[in-house]
Amino acid sequence: KDTPSLTYAKIDRELEETALSEALKTAYLMESKAKYGPSRYFNNMTRDWHKAEGMGFGKIKTRPSAAIHFPEDAIMFPHHLCQSYVQLYLCSGEPMILQALSEMIEFASTMMYDPARHCFKTILGPSGERYGTNQSFGHDCEISYLILKVADLVGNDKLTGQVKVVCEDVLHTILNRDFDPWGGLYNGCEFEGTAVKPDSLSPSHIWWAEAEAVTAMLCGYELTRDQKYLDACIRQADYLNRFFVNRTYGDWYSNVEVTEKGSKIVDGMHGTDKLNTGKCPFHNSQMCFEVIWRTQRMLQRVKE
Numbered sequence: 001k002d003t004p005s006l007t008y009a010k011i012d013r014e015l016e017e018t019a020l021s022e023a024l025k026t027a028y029l030m031e032s033k034a035k036y037g038p039s040r041y042f043n044n045m046t047r048d049w050h051k052a053e054g055m056g057f058g059k060i061k062t063r064p065s066a067a068i069h070f071p072e073d074a075i076m077f078p079h080h081l082c083q084s085y086v087q088l089y090l091c092s093g094e095p096m097i098l099q100a101l102s103e104m105i106e107f108a109s110t111m112m113y114d115p116a117r118h119c120f121k122t123i124l125g126p127s128g129e130r131y132g133t134n135q136s137f138g139h140d141c142e143i144s145y146l147i148l149k150v151a152d153l154v155g156n157d158k159l160t161g162q163v164k165v166v167c168e169d170v171l172h173t174i175l176n177r178d179f180d181p182w183g184g185l186y187n188g189c190e191f192e193g194t195a196v197k198p199d200s201l202s203p204s205h206i207w208w209a210e211a212e213a214v215t216a217m218l219c220g221y222e223l224t225r226d227q228k229y230l231d232a233c234i235r236q237a238d239y240l241n242r243f244f245v246n247r248t249y250g251d252w253y254s255n256v257e258v259t260e261k262g263s264k265i266v267d268g269m270h271g272t273d274k275l276n277t278g279k280c281p282f283h284n285s286q287m288c289f290e291v292i293w294r295t296q297r298m299l300q301r302v303k304e
Contacts, residue, residue: 039077076122076123085097085101086153118169134189137213142216145167145215148163167223174220179213182258184213204266210244214291222294240252253265254269255272
């Protein structure tokens, strides 16, 4: 009677081994074909692994008018590759992945860090110069908690100390400057010198940045034990629960505007689709996994 269970268990193990093998093969291709420098990867490539034009999701976009155009040599932090590499390293212990992760946090905490504006440069050039005046608060949130997590994995005390100093500065700025009166993270701003241009804070809020703010504020609390971070985390989570969750058809709305009169669904980044090349439940679920993991870790430390 146990034969079916044993068979399913064997299939599960084989599938897991196959999945891990394929993931490592893909990572090897990224490191050997798509990488052109420490923490630098081509955004678009041809099928025979030559650099292709553009910084987007290919030539066909769901909403071409909303596409953001970057200079061809522009660099951004490889957020999602970094997140994938974290999981792959935890599963495999592969030294190549650990080295790539180490390069990513070194890059973020040095070249990407903008001490004058207390943030990470959203887009930068090959020499580390800031491109444009736009700043993404959602990416500041995402990079902060992510590189702190990676620093723990890498285990280099000097680098970890450097990352903590940088992230504490960035998170402090997010906490004290980047939330609206209702507790939701602004999408971003335009800088005028080192100051935020007053009329550049958009009333529209994007789902993914709101999700990243929950994790970032919980991370800030874990890092500093300052109650203000935990309060901000709870307010942001409540904001999502009240205004973003689509209780009729599931998932979250893409863009929402909140005022003293209430909330409304608006068009914006990635449009109004439930699913397209830029919209999927990744950030929602990532937030849930991160909150569960960080909460469990903090509770375990209290017990110890």
